[in-house]
Amino acid sequence: LVAAVALLTACTPAREAPAQGAARTLVVADSYPVTHPASRDGIVYFTDRVRELTGGGLEVEYYPSEQLGKATDYVKLVASRAVDIGVVSPPYLSDKLPLSNVGDLPGLSTDSCTTARAVGELTREGGLLHREEFAPRGLRTLFVGVVPQYELFTNGPVTDPAQLAGLLTRSPGGVVDQTLDTLGATPVSLAGPEVYEAMSRGTVDAMTLPPMSAVPFRLDEVASHATEGAPLGGFTLTFAISEALWQELPQSHRDAMARAGEETSRHLCAVMDEQTEQARSTLEDGGMTFTSLSPAQQQRWQAAVASVRAEWAADMEDRGRPGRAALTAMQTALDRARDGDVEAAR
Amino acid sequence: MTTHTARRDPVDRVLRTVENAAAAVGLAGVAATVALIVIDVALRYLVGAPLSWSVGFVGDYVLVGLFFLGLSFTVREGAHVRIDLVHKRLGPAGRRVLAVAGSVLTAAFLALVGWGGFLLTAGAVRHGDIPLAGASELSWPVWTSAVLVPLGAGLAVLRVLHTLALDLRGPAPAAAPTPTAEEIA
Amino acid sequence: MVLAGVLVLLFVLLLARVPVGVAIGVSGVVGLLAQGGPSAAVGFLETTPYAAVSTYTLAAIPLFILMAQLVLKSGVTAELFAAARVWVGRVPAGLGVATTATGATFAAVSGSSTAAAAALASTTIPEMEREHYDGRLANGLVAVVGTLAAMVPPSIILVFYAILAEVSVGQMLVAGLVPGLLVTLTIILTTLFLVRRTPSLAPAGRRYGIGEKLRTIPVLGPVALLFLLVVGSIYLGLTTPTESAGLGVAGALAIGLARRRLDAARIRDALVETLTSTAMILLIIASAYLFGYFMTLTRITGTLVEAIAGLAVPPLLVFALIALVYLVLGAFLDQLAILALTVPVVLPVIEQLGFDPIWFGVMVILLAEIGLVTPPLGMNVFIVSTSTGRPAEEIFVGVLPYVAALLVLVAALAAAPGVVLWLPETMGG
Ligand code: NA
Ligand code: NA
Numbered sequence: 001l002v003a004a005v006a007l008l009t010a011c012t013p014a015r016e017a018p019a020q021g022a023a024r025t026l027v028v029a030d031s032y033p034v035t036h037p038a039s040r041d042g043i044v045y046f047t048d049r050v051r052e053l054t055g056g057g058l059e060v061e062y063y064p065s066e067q068l069g070k071a072t073d074y075v076k077l078v079a080s081r082a083v084d085i086g087v088v089s090p091p092y093l094s095d096k097l098p099l100s101n102v103g104d105l106p107g108l109s110t111d112s113c114t115t116a117r118a119v120g121e122l123t124r125e126g127g128l129l130h131r132e133e134f135a136p137r138g139l140r141t142l143f144v145g146v147v148p149q150y151e152l153f154t155n156g157p158v159t160d161p162a163q164l165a166g167l168l169t170r171s172p173g174g175v176v177d178q179t180l181d182t183l184g185a186t187p188v189s190l191a192g193p194e195v196y197e198a199m200s201r202g203t204v205d206a207m208t209l210p211p212m213s214a215v216p217f218r219l220d221e222v223a224s225h226a227t228e229g230a231p232l233g234g235f236t237l238t239f240a241i242s243e244a245l246w247q248e249l250p251q252s253h254r255d256a257m258a259r260a261g262e263e264t265s266r267h268l269c270a271v272m273d274e275q276t277e278q279a280r281s282t283l284e285d286g287g288m289t290f291t292s293l294s295p296a297q298q299q300r301w302q303a304a305v306a307s308v309r310a311e312w313a314a315d316m317e318d319r320g321r322p323g324r325a326a327l328t329a330m331q332t333a334l335d336r337a338r339d340g341d342v343e344a345a346r
Numbered sequence: 347m348t349t350h351t352a353r354r355d356p357v358d359r360v361l362r363t364v365e366n367a368a369a370a371v372g373l374a375g376v377a378a379t380v381a382l383i384v385i386d387v388a389l390r391y392l393v394g395a396p397l398s399w400s401v402g403f404v405g406d407y408v409l410v411g412l413f414f415l416g417l418s419f420t421v422r423e424g425a426h427v428r429i430d431l432v433h434k435r436l437g438p439a440g441r442r443v444l445a446v447a448g449s450v451l452t453a454a455f456l457a458l459v460g461w462g463g464f465l466l467t468a469g470a471v472r473h474g475d476i477p478l479a480g481a482s483e484l485s486w487p488v489w490t491s492a493v494l495v496p497l498g499a500g501l502a503v504l505r506v507l508h509t510l511a512l513d514l515r516g517p518a519p520a521a522a523p524t525p526t527a528e529e530i531a
Numbered sequence: 532m533v534l535a536g537v538l539v540l541l542f543v544l545l546l547a548r549v550p551v552g553v554a555i556g557v558s559g560v561v562g563l564l565a566q567g568g569p570s571a572a573v574g575f576l577e578t579t580p581y582a583a584v585s586t587y588t589l590a591a592i593p594l595f596i597l598m599a600q601l602v603l604k605s606g607v608t609a610e611l612f613a614a615a616r617v618w619v620g621r622v623p624a625g626l627g628v629a630t631t632a633t634g635a636t637f638a639a640v641s642g643s644s645t646a647a648a649a650a651l652a653s654t655t656i657p658e659m660e661r662e663h664y665d666g667r668l669a670n671g672l673v674a675v676v677g678t679l680a681a682m683v684p685p686s687i688i689l690v691f692y693a694i695l696a697e698v699s700v701g702q703m704l705v706a707g708l709v710p711g712l713l714v715t716l717t718i719i720l721t722t723l724f725l726v727r728r729t730p731s732l733a734p735a736g737r738r739y740g741i742g743e744k745l746r747t748i749p750v751l752g753p754v755a756l757l758f759l760l761v762v763g764s765i766y767l768g769l770t771t772p773t774e775s776a777g778l779g780v781a782g783a784l785a786i787g788l789a790r791r792r793l794d795a796a797r798i799r800d801a802l803v804e805t806l807t808s809t810a811m812i813l814l815i816i817a818s819a820y821l822f823g824y825f826m827t828l829t830r831i832t833g834t835l836v837e838a839i840a841g842l843a844v845p846p847l848l849v850f851a852l853i854a855l856v857y858l859v860l861g862a863f864l865d866q867l868a869i870l871a872l873t874v875p876v877v878l879p880v881i882e883q884l885g886f887d888p889i890w891f892g893v894m895v896i897l898l899a900e901i902g903l904v905t906p907p908l909g910m911n912v913f914i915v916s917t918s919t920g921r922p923a924e925e926i927f928v929g930v931l932p933y934v935a936a937l938l939v940l941v942a943a944l945a946a947a948p949g950v951v952l953w954l955p956e957t958m959g960g
Binding site: 076094095096098101136137168171173174175177178186187188189203315319320 | 390396398401466469473474475476477478479480482483488
Binding site for chain 3: 369372376379380382383384386387401404405408409410412413414416417419420423426428430431432433444445447448451452454455456458459461463465492495
């Protein structure tokens with residue numbers, strides 16, 4: 001057996017050490033199907049740009065759809081360099097990257113580009129989330145994506161947060177659980193594909209999810225109404241590279257990745273915002289009514305979820321993590337991102 | 347089931363006691379799961395408020411505990427499926443070579459799994475990983491579940507090494523039993 | 532090159548009587564080492580075994596095993612057989628038909644083929660021998676009937692496939708119902724055909740009165756109830772398969788205790804069997820993930836899919852070839868290992884050809900079950916042989932006509948996939 005192992009190991013050059021001048025091939029993996037924007041307009045867009053910018057100096061083998069591990073595995077697989085670049089989604093990793101859920105807290109922003117820019121600032125080298133969570137785990141983020149606007153899908157209109165009291169409500173997990181809890185609903189953990197059946201059978205009374213995800217699951221068939229503008233937070237995802245690998249790369253490759261990362265963040269958020277709009281009209285065509293919340297109603301929702309952020313920060317502090325600083329930094333970054341939008345618009 | 351009833355040295359006795367206790371803990375988890383499910387379904391249909399943490403508990407504690415804590419017990423009882431096609435046609439010397447090789451490989455593989463589990467546990471301790479309480483999670487430190495991997499795999503490695511020592515020292519192992527109802531398909 | 536080397540290594544380890552889970556795991560680690568280097572091997576060893584095991588859906592497996600063990604330890608098989616004899620009455624080869632009916636009923640509450648074969652062998656064969664049944668027929672029949680447990684829900688192997696193929700566990704379980712009934716029917720018709728051709732093989736059953744039939748209800752009632760509880764709650768979507776399995780355990784325990792058939796020692800035995808069987812299955816699952824990640828890194832699946840997409844042959848012909856491979860594998864390898872090793876690679880090909888993954892699951896399990904009674908490694912045949920003392924070679928001969936009939940069923944289901952798929956499709960809501 002030892003001989004067999006030696007033979008097998010000898011007959012493949014392990015991918016650690018590329019020959020001088022030859023292209024380096026990176027193993028890239030995530031949990032998204034290739035049709036999801038995080039794949040098509042995220043990592044594929046990114047690696048295409050990197051390939052162009054390095055003149056083919058960096059090549060990529062891409063493994064989508066959990067081919068190399070579950071969504072929660074990549075944080076470890078990238079750090080241990082089993083995978084070179086992988087998806088790191090804080091909402092699935094409340095045990096490992098709790099502070100990085102700050103971008104998903106309710107009532108902060110409903111716009112993918114603004115949120116993505118702010119989270120990008122915090123996860124960049126020197127940013128609070130990079131310093132507190134990504135760097136200690138040997139990770140460096142390459143770009144950020146945000147699926148915006150969790151909404152409440154129900155049978156019958158919902159305009160006031162008090163209407164959630166006692167509703168069994170599908171939750172995607174993460175901080176949405178806390179939000180629903182605070183609003184008096186009972187969060188039920190269900191994966192996307194299970195939601196249709198649960199709703200049609202009445203196992204749950206309501207569902208929290210972004211309009212973008214409601215379309216592929218045909219949820220317009222099982223819910224008559226959805227909120228428009230309920231401040232229920234969003235879903236942040238990042239793609240990260242191992243810091244050790246980053247340090248091995250020549251400066252030209254790092255520059256290419258940094259530039260491609262900036263471009264991808266901008267491209268991906270625009271696609272997310274656009275697809276959210278499209279999703280809403282598709283669902284409306286399917287017979288669903290979106291109830292737009294008036295400013296007064298919005299205010300009541302905002303008041304109801306404000307304590308979620310405060311409690312989240314306090315909970316982090318209890319664990320010895322700088323929750324308040326993270327929340328403040330996120331709010332500051334969001335303000336700057338919005339100012340940036342205003343300037344860009346001029 | 348093939349138990350080496352003739353082999354009751356002190357090491358075996360200690361291992362046996364630990365294995366039986368570990369297996370009992372693993373099985374207690376299964377009993378708890380049945381109770382949890384009955385309560386959970388009842389609460390869902392009667393009160394409309396299921397237990398929020400049963401999914402996390404069953405996945406991270408019951409299954410991990412049942413498998414890893416029960417591993418050594420299972421190795422001892424010889425319940426892992428093997429293919430007897432060649433073995434049946436071998437003489438005592440050949441069988442002994444296969445038994446030794448099988449034990450060495452099993453010990454090596456379980457040691458690797460235990461090592462991976464140790465890294466997992468050490469990382470969870472170092473970073474203080476702990477999930478937020480939520481719709482499916484218990485807010486218990488991650489290492490309390492991860493540590494079952496190195497503990498269970500480590501115990502099983504000791505068991506295999508003990509069997510290996512006996513095989514190297516003692517008489518050739520008895521003829522392979524015909525496959526029996528241990529196999530579930 | 533690496534792939535070929537690792538496959539040879541796996542085959543050698545399996546033949547060297549290394550436990551199947553260990554053989555797959557060692558080959559996977561060696562492959563990861565060769566394909567991805569030490570960082571890949573260590574990285575996957577850290578995450579994979581824990582992640583593979585800590586999956587809530589998998590809890591259905593120990594629970595279904597425990598439920599079957601509780602039913603088994605309650606001694607229900609003998610009672611079911613007695614009841615089946617009464618209901619079958621005066622038909623040709625009555626005991627044989629009753630045996631098949633017992634197997635099918637037992638399958639409806641048991642997830643394990645081999646457990647079913649063992650239980651059936653000890654209850655039905657002595658009775659058939661007393662009535663001068665041909666030995667080959669009696670032993671062969673029981674070995675085949677035992678395989679029903681895997682197809683009729685609840686079934687551990689259906690759950691196992693659903694997890695590997697990432698299809699709904701509930702739909703997969705419900706999909707086994709119609710094919711399970713068809714397998715039952717095929718076995719009965721084959722028995723009747725054999726006896727009609729050679730009447731000396733088996734005598735007819737005797738007539739029973741309506742009173743005797745009614746007296747079987749205390750036995751059949753609880754079994755029917757348990758089946759309805761488990762499969763009904765899955766079909767109606769009232770509970771997840773894992774929850775249904777948990778309710779099934781509670782039900783089996785309650786029935787066993789109420790009928791005073793379970794005591795502490797029997798429950799303990801059932802738990803120990805559950806532990807050892809589960810550990811064996813989960814070791815194969817964890818190892819299969821390691822091996823699967825190695826296979827992914829070799830990109831063999833994509834290569835295969837492209838190669839087959841490039842062939843200009845009808846999809847059914849490709850399926851026939853795949854089925855042949857499964858039959859051959861089934862004759863050598865353990866059923867769980869076959870699924871664990873092949874499904875991740877073959878399923879993308881099957882889907883590319885336009886076949887349904889749930890239909891394919893039923894076909895693969897049917898083929899693997901045929902493998903359970905074909906030489907050289909027909910596990911069910913060995914179990915029956917151990918139980919009755921008949922030589923395995925003789926039982927393999929007795930099984931032959933049934934294998935032929937089941938292959939015809941495979942062809943029929945391949946031609947008419949709707950037969951398999953209509954029931955799970957009515958579940959959607
Ligand atoms: Na069954
Ligand atoms: Na076989």
